[in-house]
Amino acid sequence: MKWHRIKALLLKYFYISINSVDRWFDIFYWPIIDIFVWGFASFYIKELSNFNLLSVLMGGIILWVFVWKSSQDIATFVLEDFWARNLYNLFSSPMRISEHVASIIIFAFLRGLISFSFLILLAYLLYSFNIFTLPILFIAVAIFILSLIGWVIGLFIVSLILRFGQRIQILAWSIVWIVQPFSCVFYPLSSIPAWAKPIASILPTTYVFENMRAFFLEGRAINYGELLYAFMITLLLLVIVAIFLTRSYAKAKQSGILAKGD
Protein backbone atom coordinates (compact mmCIF):
# COMPACT_ATOMS: atom_id res chain seq x y z
CA MET A 1 0.00 0.00 0.00
CA LYS A 2 1.28 3.46 -0.90
CA TRP A 3 0.34 6.39 1.32
CA HIS A 4 0.31 8.93 -1.56
CA ARG A 5 -2.48 6.97 -3.25
CA ILE A 6 -4.50 6.63 -0.03
CA LYS A 7 -4.01 10.40 0.45
CA ALA A 8 -5.21 11.02 -3.12
CA LEU A 9 -8.42 9.08 -2.47
CA LEU A 10 -8.95 10.81 0.89
CA LEU A 11 -8.59 14.10 -0.96
CA LYS A 12 -11.20 12.93 -3.45
CA TYR A 13 -13.71 12.13 -0.70
CA PHE A 14 -12.91 15.42 1.00
CA TYR A 15 -13.63 17.29 -2.26
CA ILE A 16 -16.91 15.38 -2.68
CA SER A 17 -17.86 16.37 0.88
CA ILE A 18 -17.12 20.08 0.43
CA ASN A 19 -18.73 20.22 -3.01
CA SER A 20 -21.96 18.42 -2.11
CA VAL A 21 -24.08 19.74 0.74
CA ASP A 22 -26.10 16.51 0.77
CA ARG A 23 -23.02 14.61 1.96
CA TRP A 24 -23.16 16.66 5.19
CA PHE A 25 -26.88 16.20 5.50
CA ASP A 26 -26.73 12.52 6.51
CA ILE A 27 -24.03 13.20 9.10
CA PHE A 28 -26.44 15.41 11.04
CA TYR A 29 -30.00 14.75 9.88
CA TRP A 30 -30.66 11.16 10.96
CA PRO A 31 -28.79 11.50 14.26
CA ILE A 32 -30.97 14.53 15.13
CA ILE A 33 -34.15 12.60 14.25
CA ASP A 34 -33.01 9.63 16.38
CA ILE A 35 -32.15 11.82 19.34
CA PHE A 36 -35.58 13.46 19.29
CA VAL A 37 -37.64 10.30 18.70
CA TRP A 38 -35.91 8.14 21.32
CA GLY A 39 -35.54 11.01 23.80
CA PHE A 40 -39.26 11.76 23.69
CA ALA A 41 -40.09 8.03 23.78
CA SER A 42 -38.05 7.64 26.97
CA PHE A 43 -39.98 10.54 28.58
CA TYR A 44 -43.22 8.72 27.81
CA ILE A 45 -41.93 5.39 29.17
CA LYS A 46 -40.83 7.17 32.36
CA GLU A 47 -44.29 8.70 32.70
CA LEU A 48 -45.91 5.27 32.37
CA SER A 49 -43.59 3.14 34.47
CA ASN A 50 -41.32 5.57 36.30
CA PHE A 51 -38.46 3.68 34.66
CA ASN A 52 -35.68 5.93 33.28
CA LEU A 53 -34.50 4.53 29.96
CA LEU A 54 -32.96 7.75 28.71
CA SER A 55 -29.32 6.84 29.36
CA VAL A 56 -29.74 3.38 27.78
CA LEU A 57 -31.43 4.75 24.66
CA MET A 58 -29.06 7.71 24.25
CA GLY A 59 -26.00 5.51 24.79
CA GLY A 60 -27.34 3.07 22.18
CA ILE A 61 -28.01 5.77 19.60
CA ILE A 62 -24.66 7.47 20.11
CA LEU A 63 -22.55 4.30 19.89
CA TRP A 64 -24.58 2.69 17.07
CA VAL A 65 -23.60 5.61 14.84
CA PHE A 66 -20.20 3.93 14.26
CA VAL A 67 -21.77 0.75 12.87
CA TRP A 68 -24.26 2.71 10.78
CA LYS A 69 -21.95 5.38 9.37
CA SER A 70 -19.03 3.03 8.68
CA SER A 71 -21.11 0.47 6.81
CA GLN A 72 -23.22 2.96 4.89
CA ASP A 73 -20.39 5.32 3.93
CA ILE A 74 -18.18 2.47 2.69
CA ALA A 75 -20.99 1.21 0.44
CA THR A 76 -22.08 4.67 -0.67
CA PHE A 77 -18.59 5.83 -1.68
CA VAL A 78 -18.13 2.74 -3.85
CA LEU A 79 -21.63 3.09 -5.32
CA GLU A 80 -20.96 6.76 -6.10
CA ASP A 81 -18.06 5.68 -8.30
CA PHE A 82 -20.39 3.19 -10.00
CA TRP A 83 -23.05 5.87 -10.56
CA ALA A 84 -20.49 8.32 -11.94
CA ARG A 85 -18.97 5.57 -14.13
CA ASN A 86 -15.67 6.47 -12.53
CA LEU A 87 -14.48 2.97 -11.61
CA TYR A 88 -12.92 2.66 -15.06
CA ASN A 89 -10.52 5.53 -14.43
CA LEU A 90 -9.86 4.59 -10.81
CA PHE A 91 -9.06 0.94 -11.43
CA SER A 92 -6.97 1.61 -14.53
CA SER A 93 -4.76 3.83 -12.33
CA PRO A 94 -2.03 2.29 -10.13
CA MET A 95 -4.49 2.28 -7.19
CA ARG A 96 -4.83 -1.08 -5.46
CA ILE A 97 -8.11 -2.41 -4.06
CA SER A 98 -6.53 -2.42 -0.58
CA GLU A 99 -5.72 1.31 -0.90
CA HIS A 100 -9.26 2.00 -2.07
CA VAL A 101 -10.66 0.14 0.93
CA ALA A 102 -8.23 1.78 3.38
CA SER A 103 -9.13 5.29 2.20
CA ILE A 104 -12.87 4.64 2.40
CA ILE A 105 -12.53 3.15 5.88
CA ILE A 106 -10.52 6.13 7.15
CA PHE A 107 -12.93 8.63 5.67
CA ALA A 108 -16.02 6.78 6.91
CA PHE A 109 -14.48 6.65 10.41
CA LEU A 110 -13.85 10.40 10.36
CA ARG A 111 -17.44 11.04 9.29
CA GLY A 112 -18.59 8.69 12.08
CA LEU A 113 -16.54 10.70 14.59
CA ILE A 114 -18.23 13.92 13.46
CA SER A 115 -21.70 12.36 13.88
CA PHE A 116 -20.64 10.91 17.25
CA SER A 117 -19.37 14.28 18.53
CA PHE A 118 -22.50 16.03 17.33
CA LEU A 119 -24.73 13.45 19.05
CA ILE A 120 -22.81 13.74 22.32
CA LEU A 121 -23.30 17.49 22.27
CA LEU A 122 -26.98 17.28 21.31
CA ALA A 123 -27.78 14.63 23.96
CA TYR A 124 -26.06 16.74 26.59
CA LEU A 125 -27.81 19.96 25.59
CA LEU A 126 -31.29 18.43 25.22
CA TYR A 127 -31.34 15.81 27.98
CA SER A 128 -28.21 16.49 30.09
CA PHE A 129 -27.03 13.01 29.11
CA ASN A 130 -23.27 12.62 29.43
CA ILE A 131 -21.79 9.59 27.62
CA PHE A 132 -18.55 10.12 29.52
CA THR A 133 -20.11 8.72 32.70
CA LEU A 134 -19.10 5.44 30.99
CA PRO A 135 -15.44 4.49 31.51
CA ILE A 136 -13.24 6.06 28.79
CA LEU A 137 -11.58 2.70 28.13
CA PHE A 138 -14.99 1.13 27.49
CA ILE A 139 -15.96 3.97 25.10
CA ALA A 140 -12.69 3.51 23.19
CA VAL A 141 -13.07 -0.28 22.98
CA ALA A 142 -16.74 0.06 22.00
CA ILE A 143 -15.93 2.54 19.22
CA PHE A 144 -13.19 0.20 17.97
CA ILE A 145 -15.37 -2.93 17.89
CA LEU A 146 -18.43 -1.16 16.47
CA SER A 147 -16.36 0.52 13.75
CA LEU A 148 -14.84 -2.85 12.81
CA ILE A 149 -18.34 -4.35 12.57
CA GLY A 150 -19.38 -1.40 10.39
CA TRP A 151 -16.40 -2.16 8.13
CA VAL A 152 -17.36 -5.85 7.99
CA ILE A 153 -20.91 -4.96 6.88
CA GLY A 154 -19.68 -2.23 4.48
CA LEU A 155 -17.06 -4.45 2.86
CA PHE A 156 -19.57 -7.29 2.58
CA ILE A 157 -21.89 -4.94 0.65
CA VAL A 158 -18.97 -3.75 -1.53
CA SER A 159 -18.11 -7.40 -2.28
CA LEU A 160 -21.70 -8.02 -3.37
CA ILE A 161 -21.66 -4.86 -5.53
CA LEU A 162 -18.44 -6.06 -7.20
CA ARG A 163 -20.10 -9.39 -7.95
CA PHE A 164 -23.60 -8.30 -8.93
CA GLY A 165 -23.29 -4.61 -9.79
CA GLN A 166 -25.59 -1.76 -8.92
CA ARG A 167 -28.73 -3.91 -8.94
CA ILE A 168 -28.11 -4.91 -5.33
CA GLN A 169 -27.57 -1.32 -4.18
CA ILE A 170 -30.67 -1.46 -1.97
CA LEU A 171 -28.57 -3.64 0.38
CA ALA A 172 -26.27 -0.68 0.98
CA TRP A 173 -28.99 0.93 3.05
CA SER A 174 -30.73 -2.13 4.44
CA ILE A 175 -28.21 -4.71 5.70
CA VAL A 176 -27.19 -2.63 8.71
CA TRP A 177 -30.85 -2.40 9.78
CA ILE A 178 -31.13 -6.20 9.62
CA VAL A 179 -28.20 -6.46 12.04
CA GLN A 180 -29.54 -3.84 14.43
CA PRO A 181 -32.52 -5.75 15.96
CA PHE A 182 -30.21 -8.69 16.78
CA SER A 183 -27.54 -6.42 18.27
CA CYS A 184 -29.67 -5.60 21.32
CA VAL A 185 -28.94 -1.90 20.99
CA PHE A 186 -31.99 -0.70 22.93
CA TYR A 187 -33.13 -3.81 24.87
CA PRO A 188 -31.38 -6.66 26.74
CA LEU A 189 -30.52 -10.03 25.23
CA SER A 190 -32.76 -11.69 27.85
CA SER A 191 -35.82 -9.89 26.47
CA ILE A 192 -35.69 -11.13 22.88
CA PRO A 193 -37.44 -14.33 21.66
CA ALA A 194 -35.66 -17.64 22.15
CA TRP A 195 -35.16 -18.21 18.39
CA ALA A 196 -33.35 -14.86 18.06
CA LYS A 197 -31.01 -15.38 21.00
CA PRO A 198 -28.44 -17.60 19.22
CA ILE A 199 -28.15 -15.04 16.43
CA ALA A 200 -27.74 -12.17 18.90
CA SER A 201 -25.18 -14.16 20.92
CA ILE A 202 -22.78 -14.49 18.00
CA LEU A 203 -22.94 -10.79 17.13
CA PRO A 204 -20.08 -8.84 18.73
CA THR A 205 -22.27 -5.73 18.87
CA THR A 206 -24.55 -7.43 21.43
CA TYR A 207 -21.73 -7.61 24.01
CA VAL A 208 -20.94 -3.91 23.66
CA PHE A 209 -24.54 -2.83 24.26
CA GLU A 210 -25.15 -5.42 27.00
CA ASN A 211 -22.17 -4.06 28.92
CA MET A 212 -23.25 -0.47 28.40
CA ARG A 213 -26.75 -1.28 29.71
CA ALA A 214 -25.45 -3.22 32.72
CA PHE A 215 -23.28 -0.24 33.64
CA PHE A 216 -26.10 2.31 33.30
CA LEU A 217 -28.96 0.31 34.84
CA GLU A 218 -27.23 -1.95 37.37
CA GLY A 219 -24.00 -0.03 37.97
CA ARG A 220 -22.12 -3.23 37.08
CA ALA A 221 -18.46 -3.02 36.14
CA ILE A 222 -17.57 -3.50 32.46
CA ASN A 223 -16.72 -7.11 31.60
CA TYR A 224 -13.64 -6.70 29.39
CA GLY A 225 -13.40 -10.47 28.97
CA GLU A 226 -16.70 -10.36 27.08
CA LEU A 227 -15.43 -7.47 25.00
CA LEU A 228 -12.27 -9.41 24.15
CA TYR A 229 -14.47 -12.28 22.99
CA ALA A 230 -16.50 -9.80 20.89
CA PHE A 231 -13.27 -8.44 19.42
CA MET A 232 -12.09 -11.95 18.49
CA ILE A 233 -15.37 -12.68 16.68
CA THR A 234 -15.11 -9.31 14.92
CA LEU A 235 -11.57 -10.11 13.82
CA LEU A 236 -12.69 -13.46 12.45
CA LEU A 237 -15.54 -11.81 10.55
CA LEU A 238 -13.10 -9.22 9.18
CA VAL A 239 -10.78 -11.94 7.87
CA ILE A 240 -13.71 -13.76 6.24
CA VAL A 241 -15.00 -10.58 4.60
CA ALA A 242 -11.46 -9.66 3.41
CA ILE A 243 -11.19 -13.05 1.65
CA PHE A 244 -14.68 -12.57 0.18
CA LEU A 245 -13.74 -9.08 -1.03
CA THR A 246 -10.51 -10.30 -2.67
CA ARG A 247 -12.43 -13.05 -4.46
CA SER A 248 -15.17 -10.64 -5.48
CA TYR A 249 -12.57 -8.26 -6.93
CA ALA A 250 -11.10 -11.11 -8.99
CA LYS A 251 -14.63 -12.01 -10.08
CA ALA A 252 -15.28 -8.35 -11.04
CA LYS A 253 -12.17 -8.39 -13.25
CA GLN A 254 -13.39 -11.61 -14.78
CA SER A 255 -16.90 -10.35 -15.50
CA GLY A 256 -15.69 -6.94 -16.66
CA ILE A 257 -17.93 -5.07 -14.22
CA LEU A 258 -15.18 -2.55 -13.38
CA ALA A 259 -14.94 -1.60 -17.04
CA LYS A 260 -18.66 -1.60 -17.74
CA GLY A 261 -19.61 0.11 -14.49
CA ASP A 262 -23.02 -1.51 -14.16
Place this chain on the structure above:
Amino acid sequence: MDAIEVINLVKSFKEKNRLIKAVDNISFSVKKGEIFGLLGPNGAGKTTTLNILNGLVSKDSGEIRILGVDPEQNEQNWEYIKNKINVSTAYYSLSEQLTIKQNLKVYAMLYNVKNVQEKIDKLLKMFELKELENRKVVQLSSGEKTRVALCKGFLNEPEVLFLDECTVGLDPDIAEKTRKIIKEYQQKNGTTIIFTSHYMYEVEELCDRIAFMKNGKIIKIDTAKNFKKLIKKTSIELTIKENYPAFLKILKEKKIDILSTGTNTIIFEVSSSTDQLYKLMNIIFKAGVKISDMHMNKPTLEDIFIQFARRKQKKSKMSEGK
Protein backbone atom coordinates in the same frame (compact mmCIF):
# COMPACT_ATOMS: atom_id res chain seq x y z
CA MET B 1 11.83 -4.64 -27.65
CA ASP B 2 8.14 -4.25 -28.50
CA ALA B 3 6.15 -1.96 -26.20
CA ILE B 4 3.19 -4.33 -26.29
CA GLU B 5 3.03 -8.01 -27.09
CA VAL B 6 -0.22 -9.92 -27.19
CA ILE B 7 0.00 -13.65 -27.79
CA ASN B 8 -3.02 -15.94 -28.30
CA LEU B 9 -5.23 -13.78 -26.10
CA VAL B 10 -8.66 -15.20 -25.30
CA LYS B 11 -11.49 -13.68 -23.28
CA SER B 12 -15.09 -14.82 -22.94
CA PHE B 13 -18.00 -13.34 -21.04
CA LYS B 14 -21.02 -15.14 -19.67
CA GLU B 15 -24.24 -13.59 -20.89
CA LYS B 16 -27.58 -15.14 -20.00
CA ASN B 17 -26.05 -18.62 -19.60
CA ARG B 18 -24.26 -18.24 -22.94
CA LEU B 19 -20.52 -17.95 -23.28
CA ILE B 20 -19.59 -15.16 -25.68
CA LYS B 21 -16.04 -14.99 -26.99
CA ALA B 22 -15.19 -11.29 -26.94
CA VAL B 23 -11.54 -11.85 -27.84
CA ASP B 24 -10.78 -14.99 -29.80
CA ASN B 25 -7.13 -16.02 -29.84
CA ILE B 26 -5.58 -12.78 -31.08
CA SER B 27 -1.87 -12.00 -31.40
CA PHE B 28 -0.19 -8.72 -32.25
CA SER B 29 2.71 -6.56 -31.19
CA VAL B 30 3.15 -2.81 -31.07
CA LYS B 31 6.57 -1.25 -31.52
CA LYS B 32 7.87 1.42 -29.16
CA GLY B 33 6.76 4.84 -30.39
CA GLU B 34 4.17 3.42 -32.76
CA ILE B 35 0.54 4.55 -33.03
CA PHE B 36 -1.42 1.37 -33.49
CA GLY B 37 -5.08 1.48 -34.45
CA LEU B 38 -7.74 -1.04 -33.49
CA LEU B 39 -10.57 -0.86 -35.93
CA GLY B 40 -13.77 -2.85 -36.22
CA PRO B 41 -17.53 -2.78 -35.85
CA ASN B 42 -19.26 -2.70 -32.45
CA GLY B 43 -18.64 -5.89 -30.50
CA ALA B 44 -15.47 -6.67 -32.46
CA GLY B 45 -13.42 -6.96 -29.24
CA LYS B 46 -11.42 -3.71 -29.45
CA THR B 47 -12.45 -2.33 -26.06
CA THR B 48 -12.15 -5.70 -24.32
CA THR B 49 -8.59 -5.98 -25.66
CA LEU B 50 -7.80 -2.50 -24.29
CA ASN B 51 -9.43 -3.33 -20.96
CA ILE B 52 -7.27 -6.43 -20.60
CA LEU B 53 -4.19 -4.36 -21.41
CA ASN B 54 -5.02 -1.72 -18.80
CA GLY B 55 -5.83 -4.26 -16.08
CA LEU B 56 -9.57 -3.79 -15.78
CA VAL B 57 -10.49 -7.17 -17.18
CA SER B 58 -8.70 -10.47 -16.61
CA LYS B 59 -7.89 -12.73 -19.56
CA ASP B 60 -8.97 -16.37 -19.89
CA SER B 61 -5.75 -17.47 -21.56
CA GLY B 62 -2.85 -16.18 -23.61
CA GLU B 63 -0.06 -13.81 -22.75
CA ILE B 64 0.36 -10.06 -22.59
CA ARG B 65 3.57 -8.12 -22.13
CA ILE B 66 3.71 -4.39 -21.63
CA LEU B 67 7.13 -2.70 -21.75
CA GLY B 68 8.66 -6.16 -21.46
CA VAL B 69 6.80 -7.04 -18.26
CA ASP B 70 4.08 -9.64 -17.79
CA PRO B 71 1.67 -7.71 -15.56
CA GLU B 72 -0.49 -10.73 -14.84
CA GLN B 73 2.32 -12.39 -12.87
CA ASN B 74 1.65 -10.41 -9.68
CA GLU B 75 0.20 -7.20 -8.25
CA GLN B 76 3.63 -5.50 -8.15
CA ASN B 77 3.97 -5.91 -11.91
CA TRP B 78 0.56 -4.33 -12.47
CA GLU B 79 1.49 -1.46 -10.15
CA TYR B 80 4.75 -0.90 -12.06
CA ILE B 81 2.99 -0.99 -15.43
CA LYS B 82 0.03 1.14 -14.42
CA ASN B 83 2.41 3.91 -13.35
CA LYS B 84 3.80 3.94 -16.88
CA ILE B 85 0.58 3.72 -18.84
CA ASN B 86 -2.62 5.72 -18.97
CA VAL B 87 -5.99 5.50 -20.59
CA SER B 88 -8.40 8.05 -21.95
CA THR B 89 -11.92 7.39 -23.08
CA ALA B 90 -14.92 9.51 -23.84
CA TYR B 91 -17.29 6.98 -22.33
CA TYR B 92 -16.21 7.03 -18.70
CA SER B 93 -16.32 10.19 -16.71
CA LEU B 94 -14.06 11.35 -13.94
CA SER B 95 -15.68 12.09 -10.54
CA GLU B 96 -18.68 14.21 -11.46
CA GLN B 97 -18.95 16.05 -8.14
CA LEU B 98 -15.37 17.24 -8.38
CA THR B 99 -14.17 20.22 -10.42
CA ILE B 100 -11.81 19.65 -13.34
CA LYS B 101 -8.86 20.89 -11.30
CA GLN B 102 -9.75 18.78 -8.25
CA ASN B 103 -10.08 15.66 -10.42
CA LEU B 104 -6.73 16.21 -12.08
CA LYS B 105 -5.09 16.85 -8.69
CA VAL B 106 -6.46 13.55 -7.34
CA TYR B 107 -5.28 11.60 -10.40
CA ALA B 108 -1.89 13.36 -10.33
CA MET B 109 -1.47 12.08 -6.78
CA LEU B 110 -2.60 8.57 -7.75
CA TYR B 111 0.04 8.52 -10.50
CA ASN B 112 2.60 10.14 -8.17
CA VAL B 113 3.16 13.02 -10.62
CA LYS B 114 5.80 15.62 -9.74
CA ASN B 115 5.22 19.39 -10.21
CA VAL B 116 1.48 18.78 -10.11
CA GLN B 117 0.29 22.38 -10.40
CA GLU B 118 2.61 23.21 -13.29
CA LYS B 119 1.61 20.06 -15.20
CA ILE B 120 -2.12 20.56 -14.65
CA ASP B 121 -1.92 24.20 -15.82
CA LYS B 122 -0.01 23.15 -18.94
CA LEU B 123 -2.56 20.45 -19.83
CA LEU B 124 -5.54 22.70 -19.14
CA LYS B 125 -4.10 25.32 -21.51
CA MET B 126 -3.26 22.67 -24.11
CA PHE B 127 -6.85 21.39 -24.17
CA GLU B 128 -8.39 24.86 -23.77
CA LEU B 129 -9.94 24.11 -20.39
CA LYS B 130 -8.17 26.70 -18.24
CA GLU B 131 -11.27 28.91 -17.92
CA LEU B 132 -13.39 25.95 -16.84
CA GLU B 133 -10.95 24.55 -14.27
CA ASN B 134 -13.22 25.31 -11.30
CA ARG B 135 -16.36 23.90 -12.90
CA LYS B 136 -17.71 20.54 -11.70
CA VAL B 137 -17.44 17.71 -14.24
CA VAL B 138 -21.21 17.12 -13.99
CA GLN B 139 -21.76 20.64 -15.40
CA LEU B 140 -19.59 20.09 -18.48
CA SER B 141 -20.71 19.28 -22.02
CA SER B 142 -19.75 15.86 -23.40
CA GLY B 143 -17.01 17.46 -25.52
CA GLU B 144 -15.55 19.21 -22.48
CA LYS B 145 -15.67 15.95 -20.50
CA THR B 146 -13.79 14.24 -23.32
CA ARG B 147 -11.06 16.89 -23.14
CA VAL B 148 -10.81 16.46 -19.35
CA ALA B 149 -10.39 12.72 -19.91
CA LEU B 150 -7.58 13.48 -22.36
CA CYS B 151 -5.87 15.76 -19.79
CA LYS B 152 -6.01 12.86 -17.33
CA GLY B 153 -4.53 10.56 -19.97
CA PHE B 154 -1.47 12.75 -20.44
CA LEU B 155 -1.03 13.56 -16.74
CA ASN B 156 1.72 11.06 -15.94
CA GLU B 157 3.49 11.42 -19.32
CA PRO B 158 2.75 7.76 -20.04
CA GLU B 159 5.07 5.54 -22.04
CA VAL B 160 2.01 3.69 -23.33
CA LEU B 161 -1.29 5.44 -23.86
CA PHE B 162 -4.62 3.80 -24.63
CA LEU B 163 -7.01 6.13 -26.41
CA ASP B 164 -10.44 4.56 -26.69
CA GLU B 165 -12.78 6.64 -28.87
CA CYS B 166 -11.12 9.67 -27.30
CA THR B 167 -12.48 12.28 -29.71
CA VAL B 168 -16.17 11.34 -29.50
CA GLY B 169 -18.34 14.42 -28.97
CA LEU B 170 -15.64 16.93 -29.85
CA ASP B 171 -16.35 19.83 -32.23
CA PRO B 172 -14.53 19.27 -35.55
CA ASP B 173 -11.99 22.05 -34.87
CA ILE B 174 -11.26 20.78 -31.34
CA ALA B 175 -11.05 17.20 -32.66
CA GLU B 176 -8.51 18.35 -35.25
CA LYS B 177 -6.51 20.19 -32.59
CA THR B 178 -6.68 17.10 -30.37
CA ARG B 179 -5.30 14.89 -33.14
CA LYS B 180 -2.52 17.42 -33.65
CA ILE B 181 -1.73 17.42 -29.93
CA ILE B 182 -1.68 13.60 -29.86
CA LYS B 183 0.62 13.44 -32.89
CA GLU B 184 2.98 16.15 -31.59
CA TYR B 185 3.08 14.65 -28.12
CA GLN B 186 3.78 11.20 -29.52
CA GLN B 187 6.59 12.48 -31.77
CA LYS B 188 8.16 14.48 -28.93
CA ASN B 189 8.01 11.77 -26.29
CA GLY B 190 8.10 8.60 -28.36
CA THR B 191 4.92 7.42 -26.66
CA THR B 192 3.37 4.17 -27.81
CA ILE B 193 -0.32 4.64 -28.47
CA ILE B 194 -3.12 2.18 -29.05
CA PHE B 195 -5.95 4.06 -30.65
CA THR B 196 -9.55 3.09 -31.33
CA SER B 197 -12.02 5.28 -33.15
CA HIS B 198 -15.12 5.10 -35.28
CA TYR B 199 -13.81 7.96 -37.42
CA MET B 200 -11.84 6.35 -40.25
CA TYR B 201 -10.07 9.55 -41.34
CA GLU B 202 -8.77 9.90 -37.80
CA VAL B 203 -7.33 6.38 -37.76
CA GLU B 204 -5.87 6.96 -41.22
CA GLU B 205 -4.31 10.26 -40.16
CA LEU B 206 -2.82 9.08 -36.89
CA CYS B 207 -2.03 5.38 -37.03
CA ASP B 208 1.16 3.81 -38.33
CA ARG B 209 -0.52 0.42 -38.50
CA ILE B 210 -4.07 -0.78 -38.10
CA ALA B 211 -5.51 -4.08 -36.90
CA PHE B 212 -8.96 -4.78 -38.22
CA MET B 213 -11.04 -6.79 -35.72
CA LYS B 214 -14.29 -8.62 -36.18
CA ASN B 215 -16.09 -11.10 -33.91
CA GLY B 216 -13.16 -11.09 -31.50
CA LYS B 217 -10.60 -11.98 -34.15
CA ILE B 218 -7.98 -9.94 -35.95
CA ILE B 219 -8.79 -10.14 -39.64
CA LYS B 220 -5.74 -8.26 -40.86
CA ILE B 221 -2.94 -5.97 -39.66
CA ASP B 222 -1.43 -3.49 -42.09
CA THR B 223 -0.82 0.20 -42.85
CA ALA B 224 -3.73 2.38 -43.95
CA LYS B 225 -2.07 2.71 -47.38
CA ASN B 226 -1.92 -1.04 -47.87
CA PHE B 227 -5.44 -1.49 -46.57
CA LYS B 228 -6.69 0.91 -49.22
CA LYS B 229 -4.99 -1.13 -51.93
CA LEU B 230 -7.43 -3.92 -51.10
CA ILE B 231 -10.15 -1.93 -52.79
CA LYS B 232 -9.54 -2.75 -56.43
CA LYS B 233 -11.82 -0.20 -58.05
CA THR B 234 -11.98 3.59 -58.21
CA SER B 235 -15.21 5.28 -59.16
CA ILE B 236 -15.15 8.09 -61.75
CA GLU B 237 -17.89 10.66 -62.20
CA LEU B 238 -17.89 12.54 -65.53
CA THR B 239 -20.03 15.32 -66.99
CA ILE B 240 -19.92 15.08 -70.80
CA LYS B 241 -20.12 18.27 -72.88
CA GLU B 242 -20.15 16.67 -76.38
CA ASN B 243 -20.54 13.17 -77.90
CA TYR B 244 -22.26 11.51 -74.95
CA PRO B 245 -23.65 8.56 -77.04
CA ALA B 246 -20.17 7.82 -78.44
CA PHE B 247 -18.81 7.84 -74.93
CA LEU B 248 -21.44 5.34 -73.72
CA LYS B 249 -20.64 3.07 -76.68
CA ILE B 250 -16.93 3.06 -75.81
CA LEU B 251 -17.65 2.15 -72.18
CA LYS B 252 -19.86 -0.75 -73.27
CA GLU B 253 -17.27 -1.98 -75.77
CA LYS B 254 -14.55 -1.90 -73.12
CA LYS B 255 -16.85 -3.68 -70.65
CA ILE B 256 -16.51 -0.93 -68.06
CA ASP B 257 -18.80 -1.23 -64.99
CA ILE B 258 -21.31 1.62 -65.22
CA LEU B 259 -22.81 2.50 -61.84
CA SER B 260 -25.29 5.16 -62.95
CA THR B 261 -26.13 7.44 -65.86
CA GLY B 262 -27.87 10.82 -66.19
CA THR B 263 -28.69 13.14 -69.10
CA ASN B 264 -25.04 14.10 -69.51
CA THR B 265 -23.41 12.55 -66.44
CA ILE B 266 -22.11 9.07 -65.79
CA ILE B 267 -20.48 7.22 -62.90
CA PHE B 268 -18.35 4.18 -63.68
CA GLU B 269 -15.62 2.08 -62.06
CA VAL B 270 -12.08 1.39 -63.21
CA SER B 271 -9.30 -0.66 -61.72
CA SER B 272 -7.30 1.25 -59.09
CA SER B 273 -4.08 -0.62 -59.62
CA THR B 274 -3.73 -0.56 -63.44
CA ASP B 275 -3.55 2.18 -66.07
CA GLN B 276 -7.07 1.36 -67.26
CA LEU B 277 -8.29 4.95 -66.70
CA TYR B 278 -5.35 6.46 -68.63
CA LYS B 279 -5.97 4.15 -71.63
CA LEU B 280 -9.72 4.83 -71.52
CA MET B 281 -9.18 8.60 -71.51
CA ASN B 282 -6.96 8.35 -74.60
CA ILE B 283 -9.66 6.47 -76.52
CA ILE B 284 -12.33 8.95 -75.40
CA PHE B 285 -10.36 12.01 -76.50
CA LYS B 286 -9.53 10.42 -79.86
CA ALA B 287 -13.28 9.76 -80.38
CA GLY B 288 -13.95 13.49 -79.92
CA VAL B 289 -15.73 13.23 -76.56
CA LYS B 290 -15.50 16.50 -74.59
CA ILE B 291 -15.63 16.47 -70.80
CA SER B 292 -16.73 19.49 -68.75
CA ASP B 293 -16.25 18.04 -65.24
CA MET B 294 -14.58 15.04 -63.64
CA HIS B 295 -14.49 13.61 -60.09
CA MET B 296 -12.40 10.71 -58.96
CA ASN B 297 -13.51 8.90 -55.78
CA LYS B 298 -10.43 7.14 -54.45
CA PRO B 299 -11.01 4.28 -51.96
CA THR B 300 -10.98 5.34 -48.32
CA LEU B 301 -10.43 3.38 -45.13
CA GLU B 302 -14.18 3.66 -44.64
CA ASP B 303 -14.72 1.58 -47.80
CA ILE B 304 -12.38 -1.05 -46.37
CA PHE B 305 -14.19 -0.92 -43.04
CA ILE B 306 -17.55 -1.49 -44.74
CA GLN B 307 -16.10 -4.25 -46.91
CA PHE B 308 -14.58 -6.07 -43.92
CA ALA B 309 -17.55 -5.50 -41.65
CA ARG B 310 -19.97 -6.95 -44.21
CA ARG B 311 -17.76 -9.80 -45.22
CA LYS B 312 -19.11 -13.15 -44.07
CA GLN B 313 -17.18 -15.04 -41.44
CA LYS B 314 -16.37 -17.76 -43.97
CA LYS B 315 -14.59 -15.32 -46.26
CA SER B 316 -12.80 -13.57 -43.42
CA LYS B 317 -11.29 -16.84 -42.25
CA MET B 318 -9.64 -17.23 -45.65
CA SER B 319 -7.72 -13.98 -45.41
CA GLU B 320 -7.11 -14.18 -41.69
CA GLY B 321 -3.62 -13.49 -40.39
CA LYS B 322 -1.15 -10.69 -40.20
